[in-house]
Amino acid sequence: MSMQAELAAPAAGRAGFLSETTARRIEAVILPLAALLAGMIAFAIFLAFLGKSPLDFYLLVYKAGFGTAFSWTNTLARAAPLLLAALCVALPARLGLVIIGGEGAIVLGGVAAGAVATLVPGLPGPAGIIAMALAAAAAGGLWIGGVGALRHLRGVNETIASLLLAYIAIALMNHLVEGLLRDPASLNKPSTAPLPETWRIGEIPGLGVHWGLAVGILACIASWVLIERTTWGFAARIVGGNVRAAQIQGLPAGLLAIGFTALGGAFAGLAGMFEVAAVHGSANASLAAGYGYTGILIAFLARHNGLAIIPAAILFAGFEASSGLVQRRLALPDATVLVLEGMVFIAILLSDTLQDRFRFLAFLERRQK
């Protein structure tokens, strides 16, 4: 495709105004957006077949997810853990590692935060919050960093290992929350002891959303800088392109793999900490809410680019925030959003086949000398 376009272009004479790099960059933005749209259209057809109005569905999603100030608050609060969960997929992905067990790091991060509150409840507020954040990041970082280490040291497939570890993490959480760390006062839903009031993380003034959102956005920006603007990120991208070439260049592929997986895991662990400290108030089974799995989709939609994760996470947070209203108004099951996510995911992966081959903006490029 691109070969033909390249050959045909000089004869036709390119009257365009873009450099080839710019044209390719715009294409790299348009293609995932088109895939997102295609997935949403496929879901609309699916709904129409079931006799439900797709228009009503998307209007409700808009209303419940983005229509009012209240719905924005709700959406952004859900976006906070999704941003951090998506980074747990995106950072290792730049090295060519497909990590899908972020859920485990979120859960353990939350449990670590709850454990700190149980073990040293006497700390003053800010110190307690810092201790929780450190414990959560360490738990998540060790968990997912361990996957990177297994990959590097033993060649264990990281995709399967990370998902198995997610199941183990949830079992570990249940074990701790119902045993060692259980607050005897929590009867119906076993939980850790409630956080001291001063340890609770408050809202960003004027926004009504907890500080996890700000941390998530900062983490996304920092990850983008790390990947695109530092030598470590450059080395990671080379490893992701071709491990053998990177090793011949003397790049520490193994250390990079461990470092990036650990960093991603630490972010996911922080997501768990914010769920505990800003939302639930204690660690319990609500931590396994599926944020880790939606994060996979968000990272792929954003093509593992830290900045693109921000709008992608907000979009899917809006979809998930609208789930309740859609269920009630359209009498659709709660798994509706899961079907939509599956369709969008498939459409995005299908668009990979067109990436860099379907040069639909070639006609806008400047004539080459």
Next chain:
Amino acid sequence: MTDDIGLWGVPLAILGGAIRVSTPFIFVSVGECLTERSGRINLGLEGTLVFGAMSGYAVAYHTGSPWLGTLAAAFAGLLFGLLHGFICKLPRVNDIAIGIALMIFGTGLAFFFGKPYVQPVAPDLPAIPLGFWSSLPQVQAALNINVLFIAGIALAFAASWMLKNTRIGLTIRVVGDSADAARALGINVNRVRLWSTAAGGALAGIGGAYLSLYYPGSWNEGISSGQGLMAVALVIFARWSPVNCLYASLLFGGAGALGPALQSVGVSSGYYLFYAAPYALTLGLLVATSSRTRAMPSAPGELSIIK
């Protein structure tokens, strides 16, 4: 003779559990084995398993026949396999990522359509009471063997024989070991992989039907706890041999039965840790059998996860 057999109940319950719990593992892992021998990996079998469980249960409920349900589950699995195989035919599409997407999609569809079937009761698949000679209820319970378990054993041996001795088996192996060699022989690589993935999907669908129609024997959203995924890991441990998949499945079934078996004799602390035993076992075996420096012996050369 009293019914109290004390600690002997533990190995007996593990044996019974191994037989009951292993059947879905057998079907999914033998199916995945065929897919992987053709050089592709389908991580979406977890979604296929859940959708198979739902569709099998729904059809069995409406028709009153668990066998029609099993057939429907196999057909649904076949469609999921075809979808995976078809998408992976396109250039530059990552089979692992497609598997993850299909895992979400299959699970989502199953929950979406399965909502009305959580309450109704569908007929179960029949079991053969091979423990009739014993007066002990524990022995009878352990040896109450489902027809699909026997079919699974036959399937594992048949698949091994097919891979080794038939033209189809040879074709699958050539495609899995070297796509270039296969093309040179005039084999349509994509078509072989498409149908190998479809067959794997159909078997995973049957595994799902076993879950909802026999053990645990009802449809709900928590029906699969990652069996589809563990089965994929199990194929690596089984070194891509269907008969080894059978043995590994039995081992996993036993590990999965450990928690409930210990609970039945009064060991209840650490229940959740025993629940994690199959996952930990899978991971431990993966770590033990993987290697950084050399390709795994008998691994299909085209497989993306070992490159």
